[in-house]
Amino acid sequence: MADTPKGAILQKDKTTYAIVPRTPAGLVTADILENIAKVVRKYEISVVKITSGQRMALVGIKGEDVDAVWKELQMDVGQATELCVHYSQACPGTAVCKFGVQDSLGLGLELEKMYEGMQFPSKVKFGVSGCPICCGESFVRDIGVLGKKNGWTLILGGHSGGRPRIGDVVAEDLTTEQVLALVKRSLEYFKENAKKKERISAFIDRVGVDTVKKAVL
Ligand code: SF4
Secondary structure: OOOOOOOOOOOOOOOOEEEEEEOHHOOOHHHHHHHHHHHHHHOOOOOOOOOOOEEEEEEEEEEHHHHHHHHOOOOOOHHHHHHHHHHHOOOOOOHOOOOOOOOOHHHHHHHHHOOOOOOOOEEEEEEEEOOOOOOOOHHOOOOOEEEOOOOEEEEOOEEEOEEEEEEEEEEEOHHHHHHHHHHHHHHHHHHHHHOOOOOOOHHHHHHHHHHHHHOOO
């Protein structure tokens, strides 16, 4: 079988590929959308699917077209299978939402910029919400951040898969600088102590949230 082209995932038909361009915090522009539409038409890409990670999967690309598609899209690869940070999902927060009490979009973009593609023992996903209504799904992401009037709450170990887990609240009333520092310490601790392919949820179940708190707070 031919090598998998860069940034592509072989599909069920064992012939065509899917790619996921990087769209930090799900933000796109008219230029990005127009360019995607142009490429989708030109290469007859059969399925364009919005994912739960606020990205667009382009599915059904011929192997020989993958490199040209990436070149014409002029977008970075959004990681989808590697053991690394895949994406930061963020709700609109104070940028546009009337309920927002914290700038979740700004923090989500900052986290994406800091960690996108960085290698870890398993995949890592962020969920950032601008108020307790929690549209950014912060309690079911590996690292969740939730905005309240008094500051940010950090939640670790959420998971939305077949064995869902509600994340553990690790600290509350944090400033943006404090939450960024705590995310950094949490990821360092996870990197040093987790087994390969162990998600943060399984890691916390194994070592206990109190152990994690003691190490990072
Ligand atoms: S979590 Fe709050 S701030 Fe974010 S979109 Fe939902 S209601 Fe708005």
